[in-house]
Amino acid sequence: MSRKRKSYSAEFKSKVVLELLSGDKTVAQLSSKYEITAKSLTDWKKQFLENASLAFDLSGATKAYKDEIDELKEENDALAKKLGKTTIERDWAVGKLKSLDLSNKKDLVDSKLNTLSVARQCEMMQLNRSSLYYEPKPMKAYDLKVMNRIDEIYTDISSTYGYRFMHAQLVEDGYKVGINKVNKLMNMMGIQAIFPKKRKLTSIKNHEHKIYPYLLKDIEITKPNQVWSGDITYIRTAKGFMYLAAIIDWHSRSILSWKLSNTMDTALVTDVFKEAIQKYGRPKVFNSDQGSQYTSHEHTQLLKAHDIQISMNGKGRSIDNIAIERFFRTLKYDEIYINDYQNVGELRNGINKFMLFYNFNRFHSALGYKKPMNVYLEGVKKVG
Numbered sequence: 001m002s003r004k005r006k007s008y009s010a011e012f013k014s015k016v017v018l019e020l021l022s023g024d025k026t027v028a029q030l031s032s033k034y035e036i037t038a039k040s041l042t043d044w045k046k047q048f049l050e051n052a053s054l055a056f057d058l059s060g061a062t063k064a065y066k067d068e069i070d071e072l073k074e075e076n077d078a079l080a081k082k083l084g085k086t087t088i089e090r091d092w093a094v095g096k097l098k099s100l101d102l103s104n105k106k107d108l109v110d111s112k113l114n115t116l117s118v119a120r121q122c123e124m125m126q127l128n129r130s131s132l133y134y135e136p137k138p139m140k141a142y143d144l145k146v147m148n149r150i151d152e153i154y155t156d157i158s159s160t161y162g163y164r165f166m167h168a169q170l171v172e173d174g175y176k177v178g179i180n181k182v183n184k185l186m187n188m189m190g191i192q193a194i195f196p197k198k199r200k201l202t203s204i205k206n207h208e209h210k211i212y213p214y215l216l217k218d219i220e221i222t223k224p225n226q227v228w229s230g231d232i233t234y235i236r237t238a239k240g241f242m243y244l245a246a247i248i249d250w251h252s253r254s255i256l257s258w259k260l261s262n263t264m265d266t267a268l269v270t271d272v273f274k275e276a277i278q279k280y281g282r283p284k285v286f287n288s289d290q291g292s293q294y295t296s297h298e299h300t301q302l303l304k305a306h307d308i309q310i311s312m313n314g315k316g317r318s319i320d321n322i323a324i325e326r327f328f329r330t331l332k333y334d335e336i337y338i339n340d341y342q343n344v345g346e347l348r349n350g351i352n353k354f355m356l357f358y359n360f361n362r363f364h365s366a367l368g369y370k371k372p373m374n375v376y377l378e379g380v381k382k383v384g
Contacts, residue, residue, distance in 0.1 A: 017048040024344050026240030027262045042263050146177050147185050148236045154191055155332050189234040209295035215285055215311035224251045224379040228283040231324040237341045245272045248324045252376035253364050255355055256280050260348050266296045287311040
């Protein structure tokens with residue numbers, strides 16, 4: 001017997017998203033609290049942000065929808081006279097349904113619809129019927145423990161480890177975990193092996209996103225705002241994990257902006273970039289990895305709008321973004337690993353304190369033992 005699918009009201013979704021946006025709890029905590037999958041939380045957040053502007057222009061949005069509906073009705077009537085109303089509606093609807101993501105497809109399935117079976121609805125949307133009856137479970141404490149150890153191995157022992165080597169190391173360390181589970185957790189954390197030689201690109205995470213070439217090979221970086229880099233790293237707390245996005249100036253090694261979030265989505269990287277632009281102007285080149293957050297239409301269009309050249313690491317070559325990779329390693333050794341953060345608030349305060357110390361007070365060996373922000377400001381003054 002099939003289980004009844006859970007349905008959530010708009011008010012409930014809004015409440016959960018607002019709590020998610022507050023950033024005071026991790027996704028794991030909210031997932032456990034409301035018994036909702038992390039994927040659903042992320043999808044709700046994205047939908048909420050994309051439609052936030054409607055709250056300030058409800059009348060305009062209503063009129064726009066009415067005009068659009070009227071136009072579609074006229075078009076549909078014309079097509080129906082030529083080809084048949086039923087055929088046109090079916091072809092249009094099936095195409096739209098197939099293009100939806102998993103969470104939206106599941107929401108559209110109606111078990112009470114007498115004229116169309118659940119099996120047929122799933123077939124039309126190319127949705128695996130078994131996914132309707134999956135009940136999400138909060139992330140296990142042991143999985144978090146394994147993820148934290150993966151982070152330590154990647155940062156401390158070797159960043160060249162793929163999931164097979166990572167699994168072997170975990171087993172040697174006494175962890176009971178399968179190789180496929182290690183692969184899944186590493187993907188969730190956004191961790192991939194750094195290869196010594198650039199491999200030919202055979203696949204990308206999102207086939208709809210354009211991948212840009214790496215522009216920094218054999219280029220001498222001599223001034224601030226010549227090249228910026230952005231990246232995201234996994235950050236742990238006692239009650240779950242968060243994601244930290246940051247932007248670094250390659251010449252001075254200064255951290256120009258950063259943001260802590262409980263979701264690794266496009267909004268995380270666009271928000272941190274907008275803050276850097278507002279404070280420090282714009283770079284000539286912006287480099288990142290090929291993660292879907294950086295290859296997304298929203299992020300690349302933001303760069304193009306500011307006339308910034310887009311550079312991306314080769315597939316599997318985090319070393320191409322070595323400046324920010326080394327900073328994250330310093331942050332974790334000097335701040336994260338030596339502190340047992342109990343909640344997001346403590347973590348955010350700790351990172352903020354370290355960022356100020358790193359930029360304004362910490363000597364940097366690559367800068368001749370000068371301080372990053374001093375080098376940045378002196379360089380800007382010379383250029384200006």
